[in-house]
Amino acid sequence: MSGEVAVLGAGMHPWGKWGRGFVEYGVVAARAALADAGVDWRDVGSVVGADTVRAGYPGYVAGATFAKALGWQGARVTSVYAACASGAQAINAARAQILSGLADVVLVVGADAAPKGFFRPAGGDRPDDPDWLRFRVLGATNPTYFGLYARRRMAVHGDTLEDFAQVKVKNAALGALNPNARYRKRVTAEEVAGSAVVADPLRLLDICATSDGGAALVLSSMDFARRHGAADPVRIRAVSTVTPRYPNTVLDLPDIATDSAVAVEPSAGTFRASIARAAYEEAGIGPEDLSLAEVYDLSTALELQWYEDLGLCGEGEAAKLLREGATSLGGRIPVNVSGGLASFGEAVPAQAIAQVCELTWQLRGDAGDRQIASARVGITANQGLFGHGSSVVAVR
Amino acid sequence: MVAGWFAGDGDDFRLLGTRCSACASVFFPREDAFCRNPGCRGGELTEVPLSRRGRVWSYTDSRYRPPSPYVTDPELSWEPYALIAVELESERLVVLGQTVPGITVSDLAVGMEVEVVPGVLNEDEETTWTTWHWRPTGVTA
Numbered sequence: 001m002s003g004e005v006a007v008l009g010a011g012m013h014p015w016g017k018w019g020r021g022f023v024e025y026g027v028v029a030a031r032a033a034l035a036d037a038g039v040d041w042r043d044v045g046s047v048v049g050a051d052t053v054r055a056g057y058p059g060y061v062a063g064a065t066f067a068k069a070l071g072w073q074g075a076r077v078t079s080v081y082a083a084c085a086s087g088a089q090a091i092n093a094a095r096a097q098i099l100s101g102l103a104d105v106v107l108v109v110g111a112d113a114a115p116k117g118f119f120r121p122a123g124g125d126r127p128d129d130p131d132w133l134r135f136r137v138l139g140a141t142n143p144t145y146f147g148l149y150a151r152r153r154m155a156v157h158g159d160t161l162e163d164f165a166q167v168k169v170k171n172a173a174l175g176a177l178n179p180n181a182r183y184r185k186r187v188t189a190e191e192v193a194g195s196a197v198v199a200d201p202l203r204l205l206d207i208c209a210t211s212d213g214g215a216a217l218v219l220s221s222m223d224f225a226r227r228h229g230a231a232d233p234v235r236i237r238a239v240s241t242v243t244p245r246y247p248n249t250v251l252d253l254p255d256i257a258t259d260s261a262v263a264v265e266p267s268a269g270t271f272r273a274s275i276a277r278a279a280y281e282e283a284g285i286g287p288e289d290l291s292l293a294e295v296y297d298l299s300t301a302l303e304l305q306w307y308e309d310l311g312l313c314g315e316g317e318a319a320k321l322l323r324e325g326a327t328s329l330g331g332r333i334p335v336n337v338s339g340g341l342a343s344f345g346e347a348v349p350a351q352a353i354a355q356v357c358e359l360t361w362q363l364r365g366d367a368g369d370r371q372i373a374s375a376r377v378g379i380t381a382n383q384g385l386f387g388h389g390s391s392v393v394a395v396r
Numbered sequence: 397m398v399a400g401w402f403a404g405d406g407d408d409f410r411l412l413g414t415r416c417s418a419c420a421s422v423f424f425p426r427e428d429a430f431c432r433n434p435g436c437r438g439g440e441l442t443e444v445p446l447s448r449r450g451r452v453w454s455y456t457d458s459r460y461r462p463p464s465p466y467v468t469d470p471e472l473s474w475e476p477y478a479l480i481a482v483e484l485e486s487e488r489l490v491v492l493g494q495t496v497p498g499i500t501v502s503d504l505a506v507g508m509e510v511e512v513v514p515g516v517l518n519e520d521e522e523t524t525w526t527t528w529h530w531r532p533t534g535v536t537a
């Protein structure tokens with residue numbers, strides 16, 4: 001397929017609370033990806049950085065910041081910000097450059113040193129910013145929205161707190177097998193139930209933490225990959241980067257209200273479902289072709305929502321799919337075998353790149369104890385504040 | 397706290413949105429600059445009061461003190477508040493808001509009818525920040 005790019009290398013800085021700067025995490029991840037690819041940094045034609053907004057001025061120009069730290073070598077440079085979808089947008093920018101012939105080999109890097117506790121908007125009085133408004137007027141943190149979605153699922157689909165806890169149990173068991181994960185301990189349903197409620201009905205262990213971390217990829221044209229001796233590399237076949245369609249009728253971070261459906265009938269399917277649909281269409285595959293999925297489990301309940309939005313099961317059937325073990329390692333369609341954000345925590349500009357690192361290792365057969373047998377096709381899914389939706393399809 | 401989002405006292409209290417004269421789309425919080433319907437050429441946006449009553453789409457609460465810019469007194473112990481997302485039938489939109497004090501998640505259910513009432517978000521010696529609250533209908537406290 002002519003629209004494909006090769007994944008030559010993948011690398012990470014282990015996630016945790018390390019107390020160092022985001023540049024250090026990004027450089028460690030970048031060097032790991034370059035070594036994995038067998039590519040000299042001086043042979044990289046373009047560097048794309050996913051921006052962080054919490055590390056001061058250099059964070060907004062991450063592409064150049066990483067390039068300087070690795071040593072200026074004259075590469076084309078790009079910096080992108082799309083909140084939680086920043087990493088996927090960075091991958092998309094790199095892919096567009098490769099497919100258009102602007103660059104043969106591109107380094108994609110995302111890294112963050114996250115603050116403690118709740119994410120919060122940037123400082124200052126900004127009543128024209130929906131993110132500022134939801135905190136100021138309502139005290140509506142990110143877990144507020146996760147709690148609303150969880151309670152809605154319980155009311156509409158009959159999901160239970162035990163179902164939510166089992167998502168954490170599954171992901172923690174997988175994270176325990178991943179040397180890059182921050183949390184590497186198994187968790188029991190009793191431990192989830194015993195943790196403090198943060199936003200009813202969700203508890204501390206239902207909600208992902210904030211973390212430090214970094215992830216990087218080396219992407220290239222298929223021609224370069226062949227010349228480089230990689231005859232059968234993991235390939236990226238689709239990157240969906242879509243907005244919602246008006247009217248968006250599911251309350252979305254960071255908004256206080258939905259669009260009104262009074263003048264325009266909503267299109268079939270939600271915004272989240274449209275993110276996956278765009279990726280499937282571009283890749284020419286369907287959910288039945290998947291070997292694995294990496295989704296943003298910002299909360300346990302949200303992972304279940306993604307099962308339905310990705311078409312892994314019908315609407316309202318996610319808890320059943322989980323209970324059957326279909327989304328566990330060894331199941332029909334394992335989800336978050338990396339351990340997910342439940343085990344990594346959020347390092348915003350890095351996490352969508354980290355998802356593609358996991359697909360790469362799984363599709364190569366390099367995932368160690370958490371390897372899925374003969375994985376051929378993987379998808380990632382995420383959503384970024386203010387209407388960024390992203391999903392990446394990789395194949396082998 | 398935010399200009400033109402609500403008005404009136406007692407039973408006359410209403411959330412205020414805007415409506416596009418060309419396509420009839422309703423916006424809350426008010427949209428005064430441009431109609432966001434992609435199929436609309438754009439009409440005049442005029443202020444419109446929203447329905448007083450709606451039904452609970454979902455609800456949650458906040459067991460930990462939210463960060464700034466939420467205004468709270470760190471000297472006082474944290475009192476969790478509940479939040480409700482309310483579906484307004486005639487506007488076909490969902491609006492998030494805090495509940496009146498004293499109502500907790502155990503008093504709420506999806507589908508329950510609630511109404512909008514004036515409320516106090518926070519106050520200190522100099523300032524009272526007013527807001528809207530949702531209150532289950534039939535509760536008069």
Ligand SMILES: [Zn+2]
Binds near residue numbers: 421431433439
């Ligand atoms: Zn209009």
